[in-house]
Amino acid sequence: AAGVIQSPRHLIKEKRETATLKCYPIPRHDTVYWYQQGPGQDPQFLISFYEKMQSDKGSIPDRFSAQQFSDYHSELNMSSLELGDSALYFCASLGLAVSNEQFFGPGTRLTVL
Amino acid sequence: AQKVTQAQTEISVVEKEDVTLDCVYETRDTTYYLFWYKQPPSGELVFLIRRNSFDEQNEISGRYSWNFQKSTSSFNFTITASQVVDSAVYFCALSEISGGSNYKLTFGKGTLLTVNP
Numbered sequence: 124a125a126g127v128i129q130s131p132r133h134l135i136k137e138k139r140e141t142a143t144l145k146c147y148p149i150p151r152h153d154t155v156y157w158y159q160q161g162p163g164q165d166p167q168f169l170i171s172f173y174e175k176m177q178s179d180k181g182s183i184p185d186r187f188s189a190q191q192f193s194d195y196h197s198e199l200n201m202s203s204l205e206l207g208d209s210a211l212y213f214c215a216s217l218g219l220a221v222s223n224e225q226f227f228g229p230g231t232r233l234t235v236l
Numbered sequence: 237a238q239k240v241t242q243a244q245t246e247i248s249v250v251e252k253e254d255v256t257l258d259c260v261y262e263t264r265d266t267t268y269y270l271f272w273y274k275q276p277p278s279g280e281l282v283f284l285i286r287r288n289s290f291d292e293q294n295e296i297s298g299r300y301s302w303n304f305q306k307s308t309s310s311f312n313f314t315i316t317a318s319q320v321v322d323s324a325v326y327f328c329a330l331s332e333i334s335g336g337s338n339y340k341l342t343f344g345k346g347t348l349l350t351v352n353p
Contacts, residue, residue, distance in 0.1 A: 156340060165327060165343040166281070179338040211279055217339060223269075225331075225339065227281045 125149055127216050127228035135234045136204050144199040144231045148216030154178070155197040156225065157189060158213040166213055172197055204235045238263045240330050242344035249318055250352050257313045257347045259328030265289075270304065270311045271329040271341065281327070287311065318351045325349070 128147040136142050148155050154173045158166040168181035172191035183189075186204075191197045201208060211232050215225040239262040249255045261270065272284040285295065287304050295302045299316045315322055328344040 154339075158341075165345050166341070168340045168342070171338055171340055173338070179340055181340070213281060215341075223333075223339065224283075224286060225341065227273075227283070229280045232279065 127214055127226050129212075129214050129228035129231050131231060132229065133232050133234075135236065137236055138204055138206060140204050140235075142201045142204060142233060144201070144212050144214075144233070146197045146199070146214030146216075146228060148195050148197070148214075149218065149226055152216035152218035152226075153195060154217040154219070155191055155195070156215040156217070157183075157197070157199050158215065160211040160213065160230075161207075162210070164210075166211075169199070201233075206235050209233060209235045238265075238268075238330050238332055238342045240328050240342055240344035242326075242328055242347050244347045245345070246348045246350070248350045248352065251320060252317050253351075254314060254316050255318050255349065255351075257315075257326050257328075257349065259311045259313065259344060261309050261311065261328070261330045263309075263330060263332055265332040267333040269331040269333065269339075271327075271331070272302065272311075272313050273327045273329060273343075275325045275327060275346070277324070284313075315349075318349075320351050320353055323349060323351045 156171040157169040160166040169183040171179045175191045189199045211230045213230045214228045241260045268289045270287045274282040301314045303312045325346045327346045329341045
C-alpha cells in the first residue's frame with residue numbers, strides 16, 4: 124500500500140540558508156500535517172492543510188511557511204535557518220472519506236550547521 | 237487545551253521482564269482518540285494502536301496490551317516478555333475530534349525503554 128512520502132530524507136544546510144521540505148500524502152488523502160521533533164523532544168504540531176487551505180496552526184515560526192498544492196502535496200519552506208531548526212520534520216496525511224487515522228511519513232532530518 | 241503526560245522518562249528492564257508504560261491525558265472533549273507510537277533509533281514513528289474514547293475495552297495484540305481507563309484518564313501500555321528489539325522511545329498521543337480540532341496530535345514527552353539482554 125502507498126505510504127506518505129517525504130523528500131529529501133536528509134538535508135544539511137548552513138545558518139541563514141533556506142530549505143524546502145516536501146510531502147506527498149497517501150492517494151485520496153486531503154489533509155496534511157507538519158510536525159517538528161527536536162533532539163530528545165516529542166513531535167510538535169506546526170501547521171495543517173485541508174483541501175489546499177490552511178486549517179490549523181501551531182507553534183510555527185514566522186520564518187516558516189507552508190502550502191498545499193492542487194495535487195495535495197505540501198511543501199514546508201524554512202528561511203533564515205537557525206541552529207535550533209535542526210530537527211526531524213514529519214509529515215502526516217489524513218483522508219476522512221477513507222478513515223480518520225493519520226499516517227506518518229518517514230521524516231526529513233534537517234541539520235543546520 | 238489537551239495535554240499528555242508520560243511520567244516515566246526512562247525505563248530499563250532485562251529481557252523477558254514485563255514492563256508497563258504509563259500515560260495520563262487531559263482533554264475537555266468528550267470525543268477523542270488516544271494513540272501509542274514507537275520510535276526506534278532509526279527515527280520513524282511506528283503506529284501501534286488507536287483507541288476511541290467511547291471504547292474502553294482493553295486490547296491485546298501479541299505481547300502488547302493496552303489498558304484504557306476513562307475514570308482516571310489513563311491509557312497504559314504493557315509489553316509482556318520484553319525483547320531487545322522493543323528498545324525504543326514510546327510516545328502516547330491524543331487527538332481531539334470535536335470543536336474543530338482538526339485531528340492534530342498532541343504527544344507526551346515519550347518514555348525511553350531499554351531492554352537489556
